[in-house]
Amino acid sequence: MRTEITLKISGDLNELKGVRDAVRAFLDSTKHIDIGEDVNAGLDAIAQSRIILAIDEAVANIVEHGFAEPGALATAKIELTMRKQPRLVEFEIRDNGMPFNPLEKKPDTELYYEEGLENGLGLMALQTLDCSYRRSDEAQNILVLRREWGNR
Numbered sequence: 755m756r757t758e759i760t761l762k763i764s765g766d767l768n769e770l771k772g773v774r775d776a777v778r779a780f781l782d783s784t785k786h787i788d789i790g791e792d793v794n795a796g797l798d799a800i801a802q803s804r805i806i807l808a809i810d811e812a813v814a815n816i817v818e819h820g821f822a823e824p825g826a827l828a829t830a831k832i833e834l835t836m837r838k839q840p841r842l843v844e845f846e847i848r849d850n851g852m853p854f855n856p857l858e859k860k861p862d863t864e865l866y867y868e869e870g871l872e873n874g875l876g877l878m879a880l881q882t883l884d885c886s887y888r889r890s891d892e893a894q895n896i897l898v899l900r901r902e903w904g905n906r
Contacts, residue, residue, distance in 0.1 A: 756837065756838065756839045757783075757837070757838040757839075758835060758836070758837045758838075759776075759780060759835070759836045760833055760834070760835045760836075761773065761776055761833065761834045761835075761836075762831075762832070762833055763813060763832040763833070763834060764827075764830060764832070765817050765821070765827030765828065765830030765832070766817070766827075767814060767817055767818070770810055770813060770814060773809065773810065773813055773834065774806055774809075774810055776834075776836075777805065777806050777809050777810075777834075777836065777845070778802065778806055780836045780838070780843075781797055781802045781805060781806070781843065782802075783838065797843070797901065797903045801901065801903070804882045804883065805843070805845070805883065805899065805901060808880050808882070808883055808899055809834065809845055809847070809899065811880075812847050812856065812880070812897055812899075813832060813834070813847065815854075815856070816830075816832055816847070816849045816851050816895075817830070817832075819851075819854070820849055820851025820852055820854065820895075821851050821852065822852060829850070830849070830850065830851065831848075831849065831850045832847070832848070832849045832850075833846075833847070833848045833849075834846070834847050835848075841902055841903060842900060842901070842902055842903065843900070843901050843903060844898060844899070844900045845898070845899045845900075846896060846897070846898045846899075847895075847896070847897045847898075847899075848890075848894050848895065848896050849894060849895050850893060850894055850895075851895060853889050853895060854895060855887045855889075855895075856880060856887065856897065857880065857885055857886075857887050858887075880899070883899045883900065883901055884899070884900040884901065885897065885898065885899050885900070886898045
């Protein structure tokens, strides 16, 4: 069984709470993907938190840094597609911002720990997941985050 939900997100950072809530609800449902599966299967709270943080930071970075001028945010098209299938959840983030591969940028973890800054926090969260990036022919950034779940 496969489930897919797509959210359309504007260039407004105030939408991030709704995005986090939607991702949390989606991840909570991994415990009940099919009646015949193990009721203890699914993602634990730590794995869920890492995914939520990674998606939150990726979307926030698109809004804050993905468009050359603040006025361009009015034309921002950001989509988050959440897919669930047995033993795997996948999140695809598409945007029409400037080309940017977050997997090529290394987080400044030394500065983060020394100064207590958020610099690179989202990039660190991405490193805990199976991620891929590509730029589409339609001038979209496509970031895909995957995480296996359940008993293997």
